[in-house]
Amino acid sequence: MKKLICICLLLAAFIGVKAQESDEFTVLQWNIWQEGTKVKGGYDAIVNEIVRLKPDFVTFSEVRNYNNTRFCDRIVESLRQKGETYYSFYSYDSGLLSRHPITDSLTVFPEKDDHGSIYKMTSRVKGHKIAVYTAHLDYLSDAYYNVRGYDGSTWKKIPVPQTVLEVLQLNDASQRDDAIRCFIAEARKDIAEGTIVILGGDFNEPSHLDWIRETKDLYDHNGLIVPWTVPLLLDNAGFVDTYRTLYPDVLKYPGFTFPIDNPLVPVEQLTWAPEADERDRIDYVFYYPHPAISLKDAVIFGPKGSIVNSKRVPNESDDKYLLPEGVWPTDHKGVLVMFGIR
Known part of the structure; x- marks a missing residue:
């Protein structure tokens, strides 16, 4: 009974009851x-x-921005009609939404030829300036598919790379590392000014914290331990991976965000590597340590199941889930993170 009560309290916090208190905010x-x-x-x-x-x-x-519409305007208006006030600004490929008035915005890495994007907005929370960045990084040269026997740009079957160096050379042919270096350079300006810095994104790249000795023979890693470039760059620059910090046990809490079992979508539309186990954690929320904030909790948002070898499989991990209330609109799981602020 106590465990059930704790779970209910956790879910209540994440559906906005505690998030509305002045000493917390969610991303x-x-x-x-x-x-x-x-x-x-x-x-x-x-x-x-x-x-x-x-x-x-x-x-x-x-x-x-389909049909010559601005998604930012459309989503803000749809939320207004539901009684919720949010703020946004024009963007393409990635986007930002804020319950707090936006004081400035910036294109950090502009989208070109579908190689990803990064945007920034600034606001204030409890008197503190906060910079929130959104990143949707290059989906091409996805070398974690090469490891699983699929070309990371064409998704045709190929021989598996034999060395980590080969994998990283394939991976760094993407523009993901270029984009994240632009983010780090801009974020350092915020940090120097004492601004709180948050980064959320679909990186299209796994984490070096997940591809370790304990997982080298799992999830079709094919024996490889890979220091994936983008999360490692962030780690070396002092940024904190919220989910892996809260749940360091990679075997119990893999935190997979792709591919998911969306029951409304045929399996063949949910997998890019139909004869492989492509489960990975590629959606993240990072932050830079700041004396005014603390990391409190995180949950995976979405259906529990995944796709493995073109089959729908149930969740067997200890990851905490916040399940959708109705239709699940996507092929990714989300990540919802709660911070304390003083």
Whole structure:
């Protein structure tokens, strides 16, 4: 009974009860799969879940501004009609949503030829200046697919690379590392000014904290221990991976965010490597340590199941989940993180 009560309290916190207190704020990273257009009722589901969860900040991936519309304006108006006030600004590929008035915005890494993007907004929370960045990084040269026997740009079957050096050379042919270096350079200016810095994104790249000795023979890692470039750059620059910090046991808490078992979508539309176990954690929320904030909790947001070898498989981990209330609009799981602020 005590365990059940604790779970209920945790979920209550993440659906906006505690998040509305002045000493806490939440950040939701959410790849919304082409603005929810790939799932019937997807856009409305995005709106309804934001109304339910009331996150302070949302870092979106796959903002496309379909049909000559501005997604930022459309989502703000849809939320207004539901009684929720949010702020945004024009962006493409990735996007930002804030419950707090936006004081400035910046394109850090502009989208070009679908090689990813990073945007920044600034606001204030409890008197503190905060810079929230959103990143949707290059999906090409995805070398974690090469490790699993698929070309990371064409997704055709190939021989598995034999060395870590070969994997990293393939990986760094992408623009993911270029984008994250632009972020680090801009964020250092914020840090020097005493600003709180948060980064959420779909990196299209796993973490060096997950591809370790204990997992080298799991999830079709094929015996490789890989220091993946982008999360390692962030780690070396002092940024904190919220989920892995709270849940350091990679075997119990893998935190997979892709690919997921969306029951409304055929399996063949959910997998890029149909004959492999491609499960990975590629959606993140990072922050830079700041005396005014503390990391309190995080949950995986979305359905529990995944896709493995073109089959729907149940979750067997100890990861904490916040399940959707209705239609799940995407092929990713989200990450919802709670911070304390004073």
